[in-house]
Amino acid sequence: MTEHVPAAGRREWTGLLVMLLPTLLLGVDLSVLYLALPRLSESLHVDTVQQLWITDIFGFMIAGFLVTMGTLGNRIGRRRLIVIGAAAFTVATLVAAFSVNAGMLIAARAAMGVAGATMAPSTMALISTMFRQPKQQAFAVGAWMSCFVGGNAVGPLVGGLLLRSFSWGSVFLIGAPVMVLLIVLAPFVLPEFRDENPVPLDLVSVALSLAAVLGVIYGITEMARDGVEFRYVAAVVAGLALGAVFVRRQRRLDHPLLDLGLFGNRTLRNALTISVIGAVFLGGTTYLVTQFLQLVTGLDPLRAGLLLVPSIAAMIAGSLGAPALARRIRPGYVMAAGLVLAAAGYLMLTQVPSTGSPWLLVLGWAVTLGGNGLPAGLGTALVVGSVRPDQAGSASGLSQAFSELGLAAGIALVGSLGAAVYRAGLSDVPASGQTAAARQSLSELLAHPRPDAGLLATARAAYTDGLNVSVGVSAGVFAVLGVLCLITLRHVPAYNQAESGGADENAGPGELVGR
Known part of the structure; x- marks a missing residue:
């Protein structure tokens, strides 16, 4: 006889809305700096490598502390940890907004990452506690992921809108009121949960x-x-x-700290591998594309952000539509289709020129993010559903850590590839008063009161070459990932098939023990 599981009520759904606020903010903070970097770099005299650390140290710290904070939340209480993290995040954002040099900003971003790590695993763990019915829990997890993915996609647009009227520090200040609201409402709408027998940290x-x-x-x-x-x-x-x-x-x-036994689960192992590799190249190319719109095309932050709206809409549509498709089509096939579509978008971006209209980039990037939305909308649910209920917390923390690490590492790795190609393109440029600045970064050259027109054209062409090479490599990687999805995740049945009991109980969503 099946045990009756109570449905979530008004308090639980209100609590979900409150938890989605910091989730959305964490996604935004991963990418909101992209359009602010040129202005920020000019103000603080930031070089290329410092730019990479400013953007990716936030994600590194979140990834590095996610599992730790999940364990700490079990010890001191998940709601309490969320409130503590929100308070620390508020202080760190204020420090970041008023930083006076690159070192201070990097340190503040690192503190924001540590504080952000307190919230991600605790919110996901509370979702599993608050929503016990499978369909409600699946919806709640999907909403959580959509907010994170959507926040990451909409971040550059938010940055562009703020920079239209305010200084670069405004991209950090938006986090303060959100966190204050979370601190006020959390005690009323979120349940407290702690492990009665917590494991040592x-x-x-x-x-x-x-x-x-x-x-x-x-x-x-x-x-x-x-x-x-x-x-x-x-x-x-x-x-x-x-x-x-x-x-x-x-x-x-x-x-x-990390249960390596989870990697013995083939569904979890394969889904994580595909997700983290995809995140590396998505994070890196997002950085390059958003910089291209300002540094090469010459758009202001707002216009650059508006040109990203089609890609934002495509990614959100993909992430929200993926679970619906997976009810009738095997998730591995849905994810594979998305990865191949993203590869096609990347191939379009290899043809983007350094002069002329940016619409080829806008179209190619919309195709890329639309394709990425399909695996993004299924990845975490696939990982969490592949393990036993008592392992779900560890699996969700692992999935989040890998995603954050991949996105942040991509900015460093793919961004470094683009930077290397850029510098190679300037290697034969005759030495001049502005050459040193150009070799540091294109933003350094643009910060010059009167940049040399010939050198600027060469630098923009070199940056475009870096973008073209990076997206070309990404296209090949995503095509391979699509094939891997078809091969390694084909045993996972469609959701409707699993719920009807027509699939192997060791392979179905919700009980995907895929050993």
Whole structure:
């Protein structure tokens, strides 16, 4: 006899709306800086590598602390941790908004990432507590993911609208009122939950995981700027070594920070692999495209943001429509179709010129993000649904950590590829008073009171080459990911088939134990 599971009431749905606010904000904060970077760089005299750290340190810190904060929430209470994180985020945004140099801004963005990490796993865990019926829980998880994906997509537009009338610091100040509202409402609409027998928090594992990620990314970004040097190679090697130590430690601990046993689940393993690789190239190319609209096309932040509206709408439509498609079509097929569509969009972007109308870029980017919306709308639900109910919290934290890490790493890795191609395009330019600035970054050259017209045209062409190469590589990667989806996730049945009991109970959504 099936046990009756109560439906969520008004308080639970109101609580969901409140939790969607910080989720939307976290998505926005991952990308809101893209259109603010040129003005910010001019004001704080930021070079290319500092730009990368300003944009991606936020995502790195979220990814590095997600699992840790999930464990901490179980110990002190998830609602309490959300409120503490919201308060810390508010302070960090104020510091970021009024930063006076690049170092101060990078530190503030890092603090925002740590604070943001307190909210993501706790909100997802509370959703599983508040919504017990499968269909209601699936809707709530879908709304959470749509807000995160939609926030990431709409971030550049928000930045453009703010920069029309305010300084670059305004892109940070928008977070303060949202967090204050969360602090006020959370005690009334969110339930408290804590583990009666919490596992100990292994701080050594926390330090190892963060040091491993930052070491690898630091080495790669610095090599893109200065070339291959021993110290940068050493940083990458040290990061990889620390990562190996982290994995070995997790295998020995009774209560590991990261349950490596989850990777024995083939559905989770394959879905995470596809999601994180896709996020790397999506995060990096988003950075390059938004910069292109201002630095190469010469648009102001608002007009650049408005040209991104078609792609924002396409991605939101894809992420919202994916679950509906997956009710009749196997999720692996839906995700594969989206990845192939995104690859086609990337191929269109390889033909974008450095002069003329930007509409080819607008169309190609809309196709790319529309395709990306399909796997984005299914990824987390597929991962969480592939494990036992008692593993759902760990699986959701793992999925969020991988997505955040992928998006942030993409800015560093793909952004570094674009920067390397850009500098190669300027290698034969004769030395002049402005050449050094141009080799630092295109924004540095544009900050000059009277940039040389010939040098500016060459620099814009070099930046366009960097974009074309990066999206070309991305097209190939996404095509391969589409094939991998067809091969590795084809055993996952359509949602309607799983609910009707017509599929293997070890493979269906909601009980996808896909071993």
